[in-house]
Amino acid sequence: MPRQHVTTHIAIIAGVCICLLMYLSWSGSKELPATSAQPAAAAVLEFDSPGSALAVVNKHRPLPADYIPQDLADAAGVPLRAEAAAAYLQMAAEAGATGVPISAVSGFRTGGEQEHLYTSYTDSFGPEAADSISARPGYSEHQTGLAIDIANPDGTCGLESCFAETLAGSWAATNAQHYGFIIRYPAGAEHITGYAHEPWHLRYVGTEHARTMHEAGTTLEEFLGLPAAPGY
Ligand SMILES: [Zn+2]
Incomplete structure (x- = not known):
């Protein structure tokens, strides 16, 4: 040749x-194509088991009253399931490194602790207002060990809707999906989730699903093709 x-x-x-x-x-x-956000995904995604990373707990879907996850770990002072705790610690460390300190306020709660909290809200605000800001015992996502309430360490807008405009709140809304967390109760979705906007309440679902939901702008219910759960 x-x-x-x-x-x-x-x-x-x-x-x-x-x-x-x-x-x-x-x-x-x-990345996964946006089409995986379609409800058809519900056929293969596990969301009924309390131990699933996609477990759905809302006003239609309670947990067993005595459910306690078996792999709780420490997430900067609050208990979370091990995978969610590791993801939170990484997220908080990387946010902190970019000048956005984030602190953990509340993670896993037992059914009994939720009962205590809910009763204090009904005592203070009445049952109707309490239902829009707090879950009845057995209906709290915190009992899965996959939900965490975050805050600015200085307490600015703690557990208030203005948290969304603070350093920690806006950072989480923009970046949390890369660590597997979604803003579980977004603005304008109360008719679906049953809760007012809670920019501080993050729910671990894993990075793949969190990114898909973030990009599609859907709630967990919509992502899984589940009916809206505005009330009990
Ligand atoms: Zn919460």
Whole structure:
């Protein structure tokens, strides 16, 4: 074979290899397509088991009263399930490194602790107002060990809707999905989630699903094709 042809063949083979490598590295890191946000995904995603990362607890879907996850770990002073705790610690560390300190206020709560909290709200505000800001015992997502309330360490807008405009609140709304958390009760979705906007209440679902929901702007109920749960 003439030398010129050999050189041409080598060049073509090298070119094909480079293209193949580029394709493989792209396809290995690409995000899930937005179509996975469609309700059809509900057929294969587990959300009934309290131990599932996608467990749905809302005003239609209570947990067993005595449910306690078996893998609770420490997440900066509050208990969370191990995977969620590790994700929270990484998120808080990376937020802190960019100048946004975040503190943990509340994580896992037992059914009994929720009963205590709910009763204090009904005593203070009456049952109707209490239902829009607090879950009845057995109906709190905090009992899954996958939900965490966060705050600014200085307490600015703690557990108030203005938290969304604070440093920690806006950082979480923009970045939490990369650590597997969603803003579980977003603004304008009370008719679906049953709760007023809670920019401080993060729910761990894993990075893949959190990113999909964030990009699609859907609630957990919509993502799974579940009916809205505005009330008990
Ligand atoms: Zn909460």
